Amino acid sequence: MPRAIDDPQLQRHLLATTAWSLLxxxxxAFVSAGFARADIGAGLLGFGFIVAAYVAHIILNRVFRSHFxxxxxxxxxVAFVVSASSFVLSWIFVPGFPAASVAIGLxxxxxxxxxxxxxxxxxxxVRGSIALIDAARRR
Amino acid sequence: xxxxxxxxxxxxxxxxxxxxxxxxxxxxxxALTAYASYWGFILGRRDGSAQDYFLGxxxxxxWQYVLAATALSVTGWVALGHPGMxxxxxxxxxQSALALVFVPLAxxxxxxxxxxxxxxxxxxxxxxxxxxxxxxxxxxLLTLLVALTFAVPFVGMQxxxxxxxxxxxxxxxxxxxxxxxxLGFVTFVYVYLGGLRGAIGVGALQSVLMLATxxxxxxxxxxxxxxxxxxxxxxxxxxxATSSNASLLELSGVVQFTAGLGKELPVGxxxxxxxxxxxxxxxxxxxxxxxxxxxxxSARDVRGFAPQQVWGGAVLVGFIGVVFxxxxxxxxxxxxxxxxxxxRLHSELLLLLSGTHPALAALLAIGFxxxxxxxxxxxxxxxxxxxxxxxxxxxxAPLADDRSQRIYARTTMAVLFALALGMGTFTPVAQAQxxxxxxxxxxxxxxxxxxxxxxxxxxxxxVNVGLCLGLVAVMLTENVGGTxxxxxxxDLPWGRWPWTIHSAGWGIFVNVLSCFLVSIVSNRDExxxxxxxxxxxxxATDAMTPRRDVMRPTVWALMLLWFFFALGPxxxxxxxxxxxxxxxxxxxxxxxxxxxxxxxxWWAFGVFLIWWLAYKLEFATLPRTRAEVDSERxxxxxxxxxxxxxxxxxVHSAAGAAVTSPARNPQRRGF
Numbered sequence: 188m189p190r191a192i193d194d195p196q197l198q199r200h201l202l203a204t205t206a207w208s209l210l211x212x213x214x215x216a217f218v219s220a221g222f223a224r225a226d227i228g229a230g231l232l233g234f235g236f237i238v239a240a241y242v243a244h245i246i247l248n249r250v251f252r253s254h255f256x257x258x259x260x261x262x263x264x265v266a267f268v269v270s271a272s273s274f275v276l277s278w279i280f281v282p283g284f285p286a287a288s289v290a291i292g293l294x295x296x297x298x299x300x301x302x303x304x305x306x307x308x309x310x311x312x313v314r315g316s317i318a319l320i321d322a323a324r325r326r
Numbered sequence: 327x328x329x330x331x332x333x334x335x336x337x338x339x340x341x342x343x344x345x346x347x348x349x350x351x352x353x354x355x356x357a358l359t360a361y362a363s364y365w366g367f368i369l370g371r372r373d374g375s376a377q378d379y380f381l382g383x384x385x386x387x388x389w390q391y392v393l394a395a396t397a398l399s400v401t402g403w404v405a406l407g408h409p410g411m412x413x414x415x416x417x418x419x420x421q422s423a424l425a426l427v428f429v430p431l432a433x434x435x436x437x438x439x440x441x442x443x444x445x446x447x448x449x450x451x452x453x454x455x456x457x458x459x460x461x462x463x464x465x466x467l468l469t470l471l472v473a474l475t476f477a478v479p480f481v482g483m484q485x486x487x488x489x490x491x492x493x494x495x496x497x498x499x500x501x502x503x504x505x506x507x508x509l510g511f512v513t514f515v516y517v518y519l520g521g522l523r524g525a526i527g528v529g530a531l532q533s534v535l536m537l538a539t540x541x542x543x544x545x546x547x548x549x550x551x552x553x554x555x556x557x558x559x560x561x562x563x564x565x566x567a568t569s570s571n572a573s574l575l576e577l578s579g580v581v582q583f584t585a586g587l588g589k590e591l592p593v594g595x596x597x598x599x600x601x602x603x604x605x606x607x608x609x610x611x612x613x614x615x616x617x618x619x620x621x622x623x624s625a626r627d628v629r630g631f632a633p634q635q636v637w638g639g640a641v642l643v644g645f646i647g648v649v650f651x652x653x654x655x656x657x658x659x660x661x662x663x664x665x666x667x668x669x670r671l672h673s674e675l676l677l678l679l680s681g682t683h684p685a686l687a688a689l690l691a692i693g694f695x696x697x698x699x700x701x702x703x704x705x706x707x708x709x710x711x712x713x714x715x716x717x718x719x720x721x722x723a724p725l726a727d728d729r730s731q732r733i734y735a736r737t738t739m740a741v742l743f744a745l746a747l748g749m750g751t752f753t754p755v756a757q758a759q760x761x762x763x764x765x766x767x768x769x770x771x772x773x774x775x776x777x778x779x780x781x782x783x784x785x786x787x788x789v790n791v792g793l794c795l796g797l798v799a800v801m802l803t804e805n806v807g808g809t810x811x812x813x814x815x816x817d818l819p820w821g822r823w824p825w826t827i828h829s830a831g832w833g834i835f836v837n838v839l840s841c842f843l844v845s846i847v848s849n850r851d852e853x854x855x856x857x858x859x860x861x862x863x864x865x866a867t868d869a870m871t872p873r874r875d876v877m878r879p880t881v882w883a884l885m886l887l888w889f890f891f892a893l894g895p896x897x898x899x900x901x902x903x904x905x906x907x908x909x910x911x912x913x914x915x916x917x918x919x920x921x922x923x924x925x926x927x928w929w930a931f932g933v934f935l936i937w938w939l940a941y942k943l944e945f946a947t948l949p950r951t952r953a954e955v956d957s958e959r960x961x962x963x964x965x966x967x968x969x970x971x972x973x974x975x976x977v978h979s980a981a982g983a984a985v986t987s988p989a990r991n992p993q994r995r996g997f
Binding site: 197198201202204205208209212213215216217219220224229 | 354357361365368387389390527530531534535538682683684685686688689692
């Protein structure tokens with residue numbers, strides 16, 4: 188049965204996709220410019236937008252008394268792994284990969300990981316966070 | 327981060343630059359299409375009635391309403407067109423953009439009560455609401471006519487403009503007509519799937535993209551120019567320059583009694599205070615338009631009205647209009663003078679940006695496209711719904727079931743899209759002439775809404791006569807009037823906007839005057855008792871609080887003052903005075919032209935007025951019943967008299983103590 192338009196979870200989903208689409212688009216644009224021109228400022232600004240999208244999603248979860256769904260977690264991990272892998276592979280195999288681009292990638296991905304770890308520890312605690320890893324491994 | 331060089335590069339690198347931009351444009355366009363189709367499908371999966379499909383189940387949450395209404399108060403036309411108008415006409419045009427602050431005024435005054443009446447009566451369209459209240463089929467059809475001017479030529483102009491933008495950004499690889507038709511088709515698909523619910527849901531992203539783009543273009547122009555100092559120095563130089571440039575920064579007077587554009591050009595530019603006031607009034611038609619009202623009717627409750635009117639409309643859109651749009655237009659003008667730009671503002675700025683940031687340039691372009699897409703989606707969908715119910719079902723198929731009504735609406739929507747795009751492709755001149763009528767036409771509905779919600783003395787005859795004459799006046803004072811006259815073999819003695827008064831100004835003047843006069847002699851007709859009962863019921867559920875009673879005259883006086891000084895003759899006088907008394911006496915105040923400083927001041931004051939109307943006077947807040955208001959009034963009066971009695975008692979006690987015991991205080995024996 189389709190959910191009603193004012194179903195809170197549908198509203199949360201719509202708000203989250205709106206936030207990610209807007210902030211993620213600007214993030215992608217600036218990150219791409221940063222890597223293309225080895226512009227640290229643009230690259231870090233782009234990652235800043237992506238972090239802002241993640242934070243916005245966390246806030247929405249709090250407002251709607253919800254949490255990240257399995258699909259959202261999976262999508263986030265896949266996107267992170269693909270983009271991080273692309274960065275690492277480019278760093279390794281592209282001759283003359285600029286140092287500025289390395290700095291952008293390392294700082295940006297480190298920021299994303301930090302925000303993720305901070306959120307997980309804040310919500311679940313240190314032991315709970317580690318227990319999550321065990322739970323995921325058992326599945 | 328500034329571009330190393332803003333001069334044109336070689337042909338080969340230009341081709342690479344264009345292909346990068348085209349690739350990013352295609353990628354973002356595909357992403358937006360996928361997003362819109364996904365949410366159109368999700369939100370359209372309902373088993374509800376046709377009414378759910380037409381009005382989103384009357385369940386639009388407040389936050390969605392705020393974003394959608396803000397976007398519809400701007401439309402792709404303002405987003406695409408206003409910076410270009412500032413670019414061409416300078417600050418005098420920007421003065422009229424101050425009206426963006428008061429665009430929510432119609433919403434503040436009428437929307438809450440319109441929503442309440444629609445809920446009470448079960449009206450499904452604005453035409454049905456007005457037609458039922460005034461017992462007038464003519465009014466129902468005229469409302470539909472106004473909606474059609476938005477849906478076909480007005481939207482068509484925007485789709486064509488978006489197509490032109492895409493053509494320029496892709497270096498001609500994508501044809502403008504093809505781009506417009508593709509954009510129209512994509513919009514048609516997701517609105518077909520999701521109805522109004524889908525249009526509003528997708529509109530959340532389109533709204534924020536549009537606002538981000540409008541601000542971003544201002545930042546871009548400012549960045550290309552090099553910052554505050556180059557802009558201020560260039561503007562100061564313009565202020566001292568010859569009269570042809572001086573008109574970019576000053577109004578060309580209060581009014582000029584010319585025959586109108588096409589017959590006699592005003593001296594110093596077309597944007598006099600009178601033109602600005604009329605154009606500003608035209609913008610006030612945006613929230614009186616049938617499509618906007620239908621959007622309001624779809625809201626779940628009125629909680630979103632005040633936030634949209636104050637924070638979304640007056641504050642955010644007004645700020646963007648007064649700051650970023652003006653910066654983009656003026657900086658673009660300076661860049662033309664420096665040989666950086668040729669003549670097309672948006673596309674040339676984006677092409678310049680694409681040399682270093684192609685993804686960002688493409689994203690900003692998508693923001694414009696999103697604005698046009700949302701306007702098309704809502705205007706065409708709501709008009710289709712109105713046509714299906716107020717015309718097809720009303721006159722031809724009164725027993726049509728939900729499925730049939732959906733078919734009528736969807737078929738109408740397909741026809742309207744085809745007409746809008748077809749006009750842009752085959753008859754662009756006619757489209758432009760008819761498209762300029764939309765806002766002026768919508769403004770003519772103000773008396774009808776006023777009579778429905780507040781002024782019960784306005785009669786059906788008055789509304790109908792006023793509306794008809796107002797529409798005719800708008801047509802006759804636009805280019806289309808001259809075209810029609812020539813078709814019949816004669817020429818009008820005036821051109822467009824005679825006496826430098828915008829057609830909307832002529833229309834509302836004729837409308838209000840005739841509505842008033844006819845209502846005086848006809849407001850005791852058969853339906854007056856019914857209208858009195860409607861107003862009585864409205865008054866009982868949205869009663870006047872004591873606070874509103876006291877503050878009302880002051881607010882109306884301040885509002886008249888605002889219109890006089892912000893949009894009216896006071897703007898010319900005040901800004902000239904401000905420039906004259908500035909320290910440099912060069913027409914600059916704090917490094918910016920006096921007229922711009924004037925606009926900033928009156929933007930802030932306009933925000934304060936809208937806030938006061940919406941919140942303090944409770945025009946847009948949750949309605950309170952008469953019982954609640956009377957109870958509050960009684961408590962207020964009781965508290966007042968209690969305090970009065972307490973003070974009286976304390977004064978008497980102090981006086982009594984002083985009189986009865988002077989001996990206790992040796993100091994007092996003397997008196």
